Amino acid sequence: MSSLQKRVLPTQDDDVTISFGKLSMRSKLNMDKPVCLIDTTSDGKLYVQESALQILQKIEQPVVVVSVVGLYRTGKSYLMNSLAGKQTGFALGNTIQSKTKGIWMWCVPHPTKKETTLVLLDTEGLGDVEKENLKNDQNIFCLAVLLSSTLVYNSRGTIDSRAIEELQYVAELTELIKVRSSDEDADDSSEFVKFFPNFIWAVRDFTLERKIEGKDASENEYLEFALKLKHGSSKKVLEYNLPRECIQKFFPSRTCFTFPFPTAPENVSRLESLDRADLSPEFLEVTNRFCKLVFQESQVKKLKDGYTVIGRVFGNLAKTYVDTISSGAVPCLENTVIAMTMIENEAAVKDGLKVYQSGMDNLKNSFPLELKDVSPEHQRLSSIATQTFMKHSFRDTDGKYLKSLEVG
Ligand SMILES: Nc1nc2c(ncn2[C@@H]2O[C@H](COP(=O)(O)OP(=O)(O)OP(=O)(O)O)[C@@H](O)[C@H]2O)c(=O)[nH]1
Numbered sequence: 001m002s003s004l005q006k007r008v009l010p011t012q013d014d015d016v017t018i019s020f021g022k023l024s025m026r027s028k029l030n031m032d033k034p035v036c037l038i039d040t041t042s043d044g045k046l047y048v049q050e051s052a053l054q055i056l057q058k059i060e061q062p063v064v065v066v067s068v069v070g071l072y073r074t075g076k077s078y079l080m081n082s083l084a085g086k087q088t089g090f091a092l093g094n095t096i097q098s099k100t101k102g103i104w105m106w107c108v109p110h111p112t113k114k115e116t117t118l119v120l121l122d123t124e125g126l127g128d129v130e131k132e133n134l135k136n137d138q139n140i141f142c143l144a145v146l147l148s149s150t151l152v153y154n155s156r157g158t159i160d161s162r163a164i165e166e167l168q169y170v171a172e173l174t175e176l177i178k179v180r181s182s183d184e185d186a187d188d189s190s191e192f193v194k195f196f197p198n199f200i201w202a203v204r205d206f207t208l209e210r211k212i213e214g215k216d217a218s219e220n221e222y223l224e225f226a227l228k229l230k231h232g233s234s235k236k237v238l239e240y241n242l243p244r245e246c247i248q249k250f251f252p253s254r255t256c257f258t259f260p261f262p263t264a265p266e267n268v269s270r271l272e273s274l275d276r277a278d279l280s281p282e283f284l285e286v287t288n289r290f291c292k293l294v295f296q297e298s299q300v301k302k303l304k305d306g307y308t309v310i311g312r313v314f315g316n317l318a319k320t321y322v323d324t325i326s327s328g329a330v331p332c333l334e335n336t337v338i339a340m341t342m343i344e345n346e347a348a349v350k351d352g353l354k355v356y357q358s359g360m361d362n363l364k365n366s367f368p369l370e371l372k373d374v375s376p377e378h379q380r381l382s383s384i385a386t387q388t389f390m391k392h393s394f395r396d397t398d399g400k401y402l403k404s405l406e407v408g
């Protein structure tokens, strides 16, 4: 076992408790490696992999979702492996060609939050010159924002104007996401912050001294300095300010980490197989601090109305967003809550009926019975079916779905 694997973080082989309504069972969250969650068809459309959905279907724990986005070949996959407490997992590329395609997912037990699953999303690098479908970058970025509790933006070098402009997709978010379904042209941007992820800027291979006007600056002060707006109203100033304004407005909770070079230059292409001793202590210190903050500050994913997202719902959420984007429509947070309500409640009705049906099937085995015995059993099973439904159902405020259970 390598030294990195010996760290405090749990491994994917750990048992986690997954509770199914009243039933509670020990179940293995058996993801020893990441899987592809969102892929692209040959004609460039995004779709959700069924096998990944099946994994999520079995996760009844709340999920904390952390995703990484940024230019291709900047060490994103390596950073996500660190969050999983592993040296290998998300595939790293050792050539100049982009490696990760689509969005990959790794569900691991949350290292510090009990009964919670940490979902790590590693995304395709932005800005790959070989890419034919540039809209793909926009979609990947938009999905990462929609699906995450924490969004890590990864870049290399410094936070200069180029690095900020590369985050151009932030300025486009108002066109990519709607909060409400009514009032097509409404500016929802002020509403975004309530549902948007925390934002972490990870600067890799940072070699400069962090000084502002000659004084030492913290990583966060460095980020805020880079995001400072210029005075004036010339076209140049407006262009300079726009991405900075958008980052400030949409991501009020911002943190920055400046990672030094991880190891000697001749070793970087084989980081996965290096011993801890070969990594720079400063790099390890920043990586540990980064992981700690991500675990501490990333909240359980919530829907627009505050409903906690569990693994199963997260799968449906990903599918709903991807289907919407693939159809060319703009994902709407309000409509998503309605879609989740339908999916969850229809499944809850099915669960309730199943419990009732299997109870009745058992009863049939003890036929012939007298009517006086059947009626209380029917009452008892109906009540269990209702309880099963209630455990799973969500926002059935007018009792429409509960009624359909009774009719069914
Ligand atoms: N210089 C340097 N190289 C790194 C760092 N982290 C990872 N690498 C190396 O950079 C190469 C690419 O790393 P990946 O983690 O695959 O980068 P990525 O951003 O996921 O790449 P794509 O999936 O192609 O977008 C590998 O050879 C890594 O060993 C880092 O902090 N600094």
Ligand SMILES: [Mg+2]
Pocket (backbone or CB within 6 Å): 076, 077, 091, 092, 093, 099, 100, 122, 123, 125
């Ligand atoms: Mg990658």
